[in-house]
Amino acid sequence: MLDESGGNGRNGSDWPGFTPGTEVAGFTIEGLISTGSTGAVYRARRGRQLFAIKLVPRNPRGDREVDALRRMRHPNVVGFHGYGFWPDNEPRALVLALELVDGRPLDVWAREENPSALELVSQVLLPLALTLADVHGAGVVHRDIKEPNIVMREADGLPVLVDFGSAGLEDTPRLTLRLPPGTPEYRSPEAWRFAREWEGEPYSAGPGDDLWALGVVTYAVLTGKLPFGDRHDPGMVRAILHETPQAPHALNPNVPLALSELCLRMLEKEPGARFANARELAEALATEWAQADRSWLVPLFPGAEQAERPTPSPSLAKPERQAPRRQWLAASSVLTMALGLLATAPTQLLESPSPPPPQQASLRQEMASPQVTGEVGQDAGPQKSPTPAPVAPPATSSEETQMMTSKKARSLAAATLITGAATCVGPGCASVQRRPPPPEEPCPPGSEETNKRFNNPAGRILHVSFGIPLPGTVTVSEGNHTVWIEEGMDKIPYRSLLHGKLLFGDNRVYGRFTKIELKGSREVFPICIELDEVVVDKVLNRNIGREIGIPMEPGSTPEKAIVGGFQRASVVSRFSF
Known part of the structure; x- marks a missing residue:
């Protein structure tokens, strides 16, 4: 008979207290993390890789947890690598191999x-x-x-959302008698009203x-x-x-x-x-x-x-x-x-797999063993979290800092964000024809050595953000500016800083960045990177080149330009236009 947890009465406290060094389904136990109503979680190692392994009963509830984890590949959901069985001779538990999340519970944090x-x-x-x-x-x-x-x-x-032992799936039979776990x-x-009136x-x-x-x-x-x-x-x-x-x-x-x-x-x-x-x-x-x-x-x-x-x-x-x-x-x-x-499409999630866990490929298969499902080499490495992002970026100008106190401006921005429509008010709606593009400039001395050191040759494409990595828009001024590297430079830490300047001209914003500050070490090196965008042939529906600078959005003024908050940039050998 299933109990209120959808299981058979067994919970995490019923599992044996594995001592450090115990081998379980190909993992070496290092210590107990927690026990609960849906299973016991241990810190474990497989070779040089660390995992959190969770033992859950081989019952409908355990199968349901596997199915729930399989449906999701998401940076803010605990990663699921695969599963095995324990003990080998007469398996009575599923061994779930999970991402070992290094962090504190929300209340402690x-x-x-x-x-x-x-x-x-x-x-x-x-x-x-x-x-x-x-x-x-x-x-x-x-x-x-x-x-x-x-x-x-x-x-x-x-x-990071963890512990899907109580999860429910749409279009699947209910496992509990009255209330779910x-x-x-x-x-x-x-839920409480239903329980009181249960029929x-x-x-x-x-x-x-x-x-x-x-x-x-x-x-x-x-x-x-x-x-x-x-x-x-x-x-x-x-x-x-x-x-x-x-x-x-x-x-x-x-x-x-x-x-x-x-x-x-x-x-x-x-x-x-x-x-x-x-x-x-x-x-x-x-x-x-x-x-x-x-x-x-x-x-x-x-x-x-x-x-x-x-x-x-x-x-x-x-x-x-x-x-x-x-x-x-x-x-x-x-x-x-x-x-x-x-305002964009939701994160791509894997299609729902078939029900319980016979031998099927799992989401993050990063181990291989006769006891664990998946077809992955022994030396597969765990996914790594990126370098921490700073709490707040430096202000780029006193005017931008003052935006914190401009409730009217922020309300307008939020309303525009939610509706997805550009709002243009006042004379700034006209196009900005201030002056021609800025002149060409040489790259700073030493930038070629930086490119060689970090294997970022001219032509390397990257993506940057203006302070907050928004796919929406931000307002920027001419002058000195700092952006974050979001992706595209493999040997440079994620969220390192690019220092340089923004120049306006011909309805475009030109970004020329001459210094890179590495995340973590704060080391600074000369660099030569400029903002650009892809030119698309709409007839042939393919990329045919690049255009220097990025377009100003409607609502820009001679003093302030509205641009996309997330932009492409390229490593160059000379600043051009």
């Missing part, structure tokens, strides 16, 4: 880092909302969203249950307490069903009013009063982010010895597709993954 509201939205809530949008789009509902299942990855500071404090009112059919949890749970998480991080108490409180269920929690900003004055109201909307009793889906939540978060003033920069909890953090100027406009790039920029800084993807 929030307590130790004391983020500002702006950091919480950009670094945690927006990425989570977009991640859930893609998870739900793959037909998966996590069903156990809570702080311990959100790990803040140390490598890039972004959240989950954590009581995070269950939605409709024999199982509850069908959907994306709305995940979004409600994310609202509980948001409230807890903002205030340091759960909105409806915990399971030890006999009134918890009644509170979830009937009581409105105290507003976060009333409990914590450092919570901006707009964010407090958004959080309460996530916790409305009726699903229709909440956000319809994760993408709508992301749009609301993006709007509030774009309208934030400097009060959003204050750490959430007083008493911590932290100063206000700087933040980039989010002068956004219409989202648009830019030069070819990876669908997700390897878990780059927050708004690559969030604001831009509000």
Whole structure:
């Protein structure tokens, strides 16, 4: 008989306590990470590679977890490499080989880092909302969203959704008698209402249950307490069903009013009063982010010895597709993954595989063993997280910094972002015909040696971002400017900086970058890189060359140019036009 977890009564605490050095399905155990209702997780090694391996029962629930993980290839979902069986002679457990996420649970991270509201939205809530949008789009509902299942990855500071042991899949039979597995404090009112009125059919949890749970998480991080108490409180269920929690900003004055109201909307009793889906939540978060003033920069909890953090100027406009790039920029800084993807196609997710786990290819097959599925060589290496992105880029000009306090301008930018339409107001709508293109210039001395050192010859194409790696637009001025390297230079650390200048002319912006500052070491080398774009023959539908500079968007003025936030650039031997 299946229990409320969809299993047979066995849980993680029932597994033997493997001691370090024990061999399990081709892995060498190094230590226990955690145990829970759906299995036990160990740190393990295979050769020189580290993994988190999870032992789950060979029952419908264990098969369901494998199927859920197979459906997703996502930088903010724990990576699934394959599975094996244990013990060899009479297998009674699946051994899931997972990405070993180096990081802290969200509640620990929030307590130790004391983020500002702006950091919480950009670094945690927006990425989570977009991640859930893609998870739900793959037909998966996590069903156990809570702080311990959100790990803040140390490598890039972004959240990773872990533990899909309670996951539900669309169009599959229900495994539970009444309520699906989950954590009581995070269950939605409709789930508790169903349980009280149960008539024999199982509850069908959907994306709305995940979004409600994310609202509980948001409230807890903002205030340091759960909105409806915990399971030890006999009134918890009644509170979830009937009581409105105290507003976060009333409990914590450092919570901006707009964010407090958004959080309460996530916790409305009726699903229709909440956000319809994760993408709508992301749009609301993006709007509030774009309208934030400097009060959003204050750490959430007083008493911590932290100063206000700087933040980039989010002068956004219409989202648009830019030069070819990876669908997700390897878990780059927050708004690559969030604001831009509000207007572009969702992350590519693998098609749903066939049900339970007989010998089938898995998502991230990075090991090979008679005990583990997949066809991958012994020396395959684990995926690496990119170098951490800086919390905030340096301001490029005092005028751009002042955009933080211009609520009217930021509101306009956010509205444009969400609607996807360019907004043009005032005389700036006219084209900008200031002067001819800038003259040619030689590259700085030493740039050729830099190219040889890092194997980046002239003609190498890369992609850069203007402070925030947006597929939308940003506003820039002439003069000294810094951009981030997003991709394309294999031997140079991701998110290294290019220093140079922007020049206006003939309705275009010319970017000429003469110094590269390596991420991490802060070493600076001469370089010769300029912004450009591909020229396409629309008749033949193929690339026929490149054009120097990038176009100004409608709404540009002689003093300010609106350009795409994510651009192509090339290593050159001379600056031309």
